[in-house]
Each structure stands twice: as structure tokens, then as C-alpha cells.
Amino acid sequence: MTHGRTLVQPTDLIVALDYARADAAMALVEKLGAQPVVYKVGFELFLAGGLDLVRELVHRKKRVFLDLKFHDIPNTVAKAAQQAARLHVEMFTIHLAGGSQMVRAVADALAEIDQIRPKILGVSVLTSFDDVRWAEVTQALTGHAVDVSASVLGLTEHAVFWGADGVVCSAVELPLIRESHPNLYTVVPGIRPVGSPVNDQARVMTPAQAREAGANAIVVGRPITEAADPRAAVESILKELSSTEPKREAILKTKN
Numbered sequence: 540m541t542h543g544r545t546l547v548q549p550t551d552l553i554v555a556l557d558y559a560r561a562d563a564a565m566a567l568v569e570k571l572g573a574q575p576v577v578y579k580v581g582f583e584l585f586l587a588g589g590l591d592l593v594r595e596l597v598h599r600k601k602r603v604f605l606d607l608k609f610h611d612i613p614n615t616v617a618k619a620a621q622q623a624a625r626l627h628v629e630m631f632t633i634h635l636a637g638g639s640q641m642v643r644a645v646a647d648a649l650a651e652i653d654q655i656r657p658k659i660l661g662v663s664v665l666t667s668f669d670d671v672r673w674a675e676v677t678q679a680l681t682g683h684a685v686d687v688s689a690s691v692l693g694l695t696e697h698a699v700f701w702g703a704d705g706v707v708c709s710a711v712e713l714p715l716i717r718e719s720h721p722n723l724y725t726v727v728p729g730i731r732p733v734g735s736p737v738n739d740q741a742r743v744m745t746p747a748q749a750r751e752a753g754a755n756a757i758v759v760g761r762p763i764t765e766a767a768d769p770r771a772a773v774e775s776i777l778k779e780l781s782s783t784e785p786k787r788e789a790i791l792k793t794k795n
Contacts, residue, residue, distance in 0.1 A: 555760030561588030610634035613644035646702030666729035
């Protein structure tokens, strides 16, 4: 294979602003100052701060990842995607379980406003699932238990053809995704620096491990937001990411 060279690139740090109040989120943004990070706005904070908070982050020239995981009928999600683009966010999420028609509708809708087009990131299997819990879901849906990796790889394969720009996946599945799709943009949640509690994540890795596996971006929340010194926590993670070179054998790992 000749894919390795395309994967030697910086890995972005996405800071999850998982706060119940907009002022608390903005206080962290102030503390981090000019740190080169992306800010993730999810359900809780979006419901607390809404469009004004996202607009304020963009006004401050911060990179924004809108993580609302759209999943509805194709037309509804396509219209929502256009609104997200008009906010000038850098990327946003949709559930790949919405299927080909939904994902393609989003891609077509964004083609109409290409000058401000954010990345479409497909969510495969949430990192809170392990094989046992995911088997419960797949058994209920199809009558057959399917493991997490098989589902992630299947959804990712389809996402490429449906029009997604990237995927959100666990670092555990990342080497296999990289093997098949070396240029696909990958965002990896469930990242925990060494010594941090796992909390409710089931499939986790350290920043260095995710970097070595070829992640384009990693998401870190509580290890930063709950740290005594959030800025120091961010600086430590950024240093770890910048000092770790991707290992070819980790990225190009084969099934053989």
C-alpha cells in the first residue's frame, strides 16, 4: 500500500464545551485564549446558549464544531444543514443511520452554498457502546447481533459514497478505516489522557494513540473542562499531539 504519506498531518484538538450555561462555556474560552483548538457545541450547550453563542464564537474567530447529530427525514435535515452552514461553523454531525437519501440530501443542499460549506461528519456508532450493548440494539433491529467494529466499518464504507466528508468513530476502529479510506476526515471522541477517568466512554484511547492511528481530530471534554487548570491541560495535550509521529505499522495495520 502507498497510503502512509497522506496521513502524516497535524491532529486537531476539539474541546467539548459540555456546559449547562453559556457563560460557563465562554469563561473557558476566555481562559484558553489563543490556543489553537476547535470548540464543540453539543445539545446541552446549544439549548442553553443557542444561536447567539455559536455566533459569538465565530465572531471571535474561533473554529466551531456543531455536534447536534441531525437525524430526520431528508428534507428536514438538508434544511438544517444549510442553516448550520450559514452560521459559518467548520463542521457538523449527522447520523449515518439516516441512510443514503438523507446524507445525499445534505450534500446536495450544501452544494448550493458551496462558498461557506462546512464538513459533513457522519456518526457511526457512539463511543458509549461496547459490543454487548450494541448487540442489544442490533438484535432488536434485525434479530441478529452485530459487533461494533463491523457496524462502524459498514456505515463508513457507505458514508463515502453517500457524500459525507468524514466520520466520527472510535480510535479502536480507526486503523481499519484508514486502511480503506486514507483521505477520509476522521474525528475521534472518547479520548482520555493518561490518568484520566474513563467515565461513560466504552472505547477510549490516549491522544498519542489516536494520533498514531491517524486521527485528523480528537475530542476531549471533561479532562479539560473539569481540570484545575484547563489551559495547562490543553497545552499538555497539544504538546503530546505535536510530539507524536504517526507510526506506519499502526496506521497501515492489516487484517492479516
